[in-house]
Amino acid sequence: MGRFINLAPLLLFSLSFCLFPETTSAQLRQNYYARSCPNVESIVRTAVAKKFKQTFVTVPATIRLFFHDCFVQGCDASVMIASSGGNKAEKDHPDNLSLAGDGFDTVIKAKAALDAVPSCRNKVSCADILALATRDVVALSGGPSYAVELGRLDGLNSTAGSVNGKLPQPSFNLNQLNWLFAANGLSQKDMIALSAAHTVGFSHCSQFSNRIYSFGRQNAVDPMMNRTYATQLQQMCPKNVDPTIAVNMDPNTPRKFDNVYFTNLQPRTRFYSRT
Ligand code: HEM
Ligand SMILES: *[C@@H]1O[C@H](CO)[C@@H](O)[C@H](O)[C@H]1NC(C)=O
Ligand SMILES: *[C@@H]1O[C@H](CO)[C@@H](O)[C@H](O)[C@H]1NC(C)=O
Ligand SMILES: CC(=O)N[C@H]1CO[C@H](CO)[C@@H](O)[C@@H]1O
Numbered sequence: 001m002g003r004f005i006n007l008a009p010l011l012l013f014s015l016s017f018c019l020f021p022e023t024t025s026a027q028l029r030q031n032y033y034a035r036s037c038p039n040v041e042s043i044v045r046t047a048v049a050k051k052f053k054q055t056f057v058t059v060p061a062t063i064r065l066f067f068h069d070c071f072v073q074g075c076d077a078s079v080m081i082a083s084s085g086g087n088k089a090e091k092d093h094p095d096n097l098s099l100a101g102d103g104f105d106t107v108i109k110a111k112a113a114l115d116a117v118p119s120c121r122n123k124v125s126c127a128d129i130l131a132l133a134t135r136d137v138v139a140l141s142g143g144p145s146y147a148v149e150l151g152r153l154d155g156l157n158s159t160a161g162s163v164n165g166k167l168p169q170p171s172f173n174l175n176q177l178n179w180l181f182a183a184n185g186l187s188q189k190d191m192i193a194l195s196a197a198h199t200v201g202f203s204h205c206s207q208f209s210n211r212i213y214s215f216g217r218q219n220a221v222d223p224m225m226n227r228t229y230a231t232q233l234q235q236m237c238p239k240n241v242d243p244t245i246a247v248n249m250d251p252n253t254p255r256k257f258d259n260v261y262f263t264n265l266q267p268r269t270r271f272y273s274r275t
Contacts, residue, residue, distance in 0.1 A: 032128075032150035037120035040150075044129060047110040048136040056255055057102045059137040060201025065103030066134040067197070069127070071184060072166045076155030077126035080104060083160075093163035106133050127152035141200060143257030170207045199261035200254065202246035205237035213239055229264040 033040045052058045069079040072090055079099075083089040091099065110129050114120040128150045139145040168180050174188075181191040212233050215222040221230045229251075236247040248254035250261045 028149035028151040030147055030149055033120075033124060036123040037114065037117070039117070040114065040120065040124055040128075041132065043113050043117060043120065044110045044132045045136050047113040048106060048133050049140060051102070051106050051109050052137065052140045055102055056141075057100055058106050059141045059255075059257070060197075061100035061103030062106045062130070062133050062137045063103075063197050064201065065099055065107075066130050067194070068099060068167060069130060071180075072163050073155060073157070075127050075131060075152055077107070077130055077152075078155035078158040080107060080126055080130075081155070081158035088160035089158040090160060090163050091158070093160040106137070125152050125154045127154050138257050141255060141257040170203075196259065196261055198249045199257055199259070201249055203249050204243065204246045205233075205241045206243045208233065209237060209239075209241070212237065224267050226264060226266055 037043075048058070048062075065079060066075070068090075069075055069077060072079065079090045081089045081091070083092050107126055107129050110133055111124070111126060114124050114129070115122065128148075131148050131150070131152065135146060135148050166180075168177055172180070177191055178188050181187070181194075186194070211222040211225060212230050213219070213221075221227075221234075232251045233247070236251065237245065250264060252264065253260045
């Protein structure tokens with residue numbers, strides 16, 4: 001991976017913009033590895049499918065890893081760099097504490113499969129592997145498939161400090177979410193669509209317990225919340241639950257990449273009293 005330098009333009013779901021306008025930007029394209037590693041897509045897909053059979057966690061873990069990688073210095077796989085000596089890398093920032101190991105393992109396994117093919121050895125960036133693997137886990141769990149443009153270069157630089165302020169917090173309001181996504185070239189519509197990823201995977205109860213137990217002055221359920229969903233969350237996350245407990249964000253179809261996460265969120269009433 002040493003030959004890849006982090007000067008590539010950031011690309012997330014084919015919305016690209018230039019982080020370093022002073023450098024010439026390489027254009028990503030679907031057939032980037034046509035000569036060096038023509039079977040890159042099938043090799044990655046086979047490795048990801050094998051990992052998926054071992055554990056479903058592969059799906060949410062890979063998707064979230066891609067998201068966290070892309071929002072910090074672009075999609076350069078720098079989230080995977082290990083800390084060395086006193087240098088804490090991105091993955092050691094508190095916001096990464098809950099990144100599941102299976103996402104890292106998915107990329108490592110796919111890279112090993114590529115490196116086992118002589119012509120592909122050390123040719124494909126981990127950033128591209130992560131982008132392909134994310135597409136593949138979405139499709140494997142029943143979501144849509146899509147073409148992925150390639151040619152990302154791996155970053156060599158990863159610091160825990162670089163994560164500060166780059167990832168959205170569950171406490172963020174709409175303006176804060178819009179602002180953070182806009183900083184990545186993404187619209188409010190993109191932000192909402194991408195949040196659909198929460199149709200798979202876990203959240204620790206502590207991330208949202210205020211919404212189901214101690215919202216506002218009434219110490220009650222957030223009145224905006226879908227009652228059915230709030231009740232399901234309360235059942236899975238009793239009051240004063242062990243903070244290490246994590247629950248399915250979509251309790252209805254936790255292993256399907258579908259739109260049920262959005263259905264779950266539909267509010268009780270069309271008339272909001274809050275502003
Ligand atoms: C819109 C702003 C977002 C916020 C505030 C947010 C917040 C969170 C939180 C609090 C968790 C639970 C972490 C834990 O307790 O362990 C989580 C999990 C997750 N997030 Fe997001 N997220 C956002 C956007 C996204 C986006 C854009 C994606 C990907 C496209 C994504 C993918 C995931 C996945 C797949 C999980 C489950 C991870 C697992 O089970 O291992 N999130 N998110
Ligand atoms: C890594 O990034 C940090 C912060 O962005 C910067 O101060 C440092 O010089 C970079 N190191 C290398 C080797 O590029
Ligand atoms: C609330 O969530 C449930 C479960 O996903 C869903 O069936 C329902 O349509 C949602 N909306 C309302 C208004 O209850
Ligand atoms: C998956 C992973 O590497 N998680 C790390 C996130 O940061 C914490 C704190 O440094 C590490 O202990 C985890 O291993």
